[in-house]
Amino acid sequence: MSILLITDTQLGMALKNVNSEQWSPKILKWLENLEPSEKELQNLNKILKVINENNFEFIVHAGDIVNEIDKSNDLNNYKNFINKIDIDIHHIPGNHDVGLDPNNLSKEGLDFYNKNFGKDFYNFSWNGFELIFLNSSKFMNYSNQEVYFEQIEFIENTLKNFSPGKRLIIFMHHPPFIDKKDILKMGSDRIHEKDISYWMFEEKIYTDFFNLFENYSVDYIFTGHLHINLETHFNDTKIIATSAVGVPLGDDPSGYRIIDFENENLSYNFFEI
Numbered sequence: 145m146s147i148l149l150i151t152d153t154q155l156g157m158a159l160k161n162v163n164s165e166q167w168s169p170k171i172l173k174w175l176e177n178l179e180p181s182e183k184e185l186q187n188l189n190k191i192l193k194v195i196n197e198n199n200f201e202f203i204v205h206a207g208d209i210v211n212e213i214d215k216s217n218d219l220n221n222y223k224n225f226i227n228k229i230d231i232d233i234h235h236i237p238g239n240h241d242v243g244l245d246p247n248n249l250s251k252e253g254l255d256f257y258n259k260n261f262g263k264d265f266y267n268f269s270w271n272g273f274e275l276i277f278l279n280s281s282k283f284m285n286y287s288n289q290e291v292y293f294e295q296i297e298f299i300e301n302t303l304k305n306f307s308p309g310k311r312l313i314i315f316m317h318h319p320p321f322i323d324k325k326d327i328l329k330m331g332s333d334r335i336h337e338k339d340i341s342y343w344m345f346e347e348k349i350y351t352d353f354f355n356l357f358e359n360y361s362v363d364y365i366f367t368g369h370l371h372i373n374l375e376t377h378f379n380d381t382k383i384i385a386t387s388a389v390g391v392p393l394g395d396d397p398s399g400y401r402i403i404d405f406e407n408e409n410l411s412y413n414f415f416e417i
């Protein structure tokens with residue numbers, strides 16, 4: 145049994161950015177002559193087809209469900225999509241889902257997320273792993289100390305239930321860390337023209353983050369946010385970002401990932417839609 149991982153459906157992003165200087169050529173090519181929202185919905189329908197043709201145990205959405213939380217049409221379109229799905233879908237928020245300004249997590253943004261999608265951090269067991277779902281915007285916006293420490297406390301209390309060495313898989317929207325060498329392998333030392341420090345936690349924050357887990361084995365962290373596929377690592381933790389269901393921003397197409405655990409071996413292949 146496997147998990148379907150989708151991320152960055154980001155409904156509304158194509159329309160919002162189709163005339164932007166940076167993204168217009170990329171988006172126009174991606175649209176294949178469809179209207180922006182039509183293309184985004186077509187991709188959601190392709191995901192529905194993948195769900196119907198497979199036997200997934202459950203689905204994870206790694207965040208940026210919609211592009212703007214005040215566009216009720218985009219939210220309704222996404223809800224129509226999940227209403228057609230019979231299996232569980234576990235969401236985690238992206239930066240676009242927890243603030244009108246995607247760089248700033250806000251109370252109204254958190255309320256929007258909690259009201260529509262439930263808890264923004266939680267955990268459950270799967271195949272001997274503990275799966276931990278986190279709101280990574282709380283690390284990016286750590287100056288909001290109250291919400292930052294509330295989630296840290298959740299992690300500490302959750303880990304107390306497990307023996308040292310427990311194998312963990314974390315799902316969250318932002319990668320906590322990206323090793324520059326892994327970008328260089330892709331022929332660039334920047335992502336979307338921005339230094340990699342823009343895309344991950346600050347050093348103090350990712351150091352504290354990984355220290356929380358020092359007695360446990362965080363085998364994998366699955367993320368979205370980058371709109372490209374990227375594999376990197378921090379010590380023994382593999383960090384795997386998946387391209388978007390919506391607008392892709394690099395050379396990788398729109399798509400999804402299947403996480404499979406068979407014969408004690410975890411695979412995580414990406415598929416184009």
Ligand SMILES: [Fe+2]
Nearest residue numbers: 208238239369
């Ligand atoms: Fe994002």
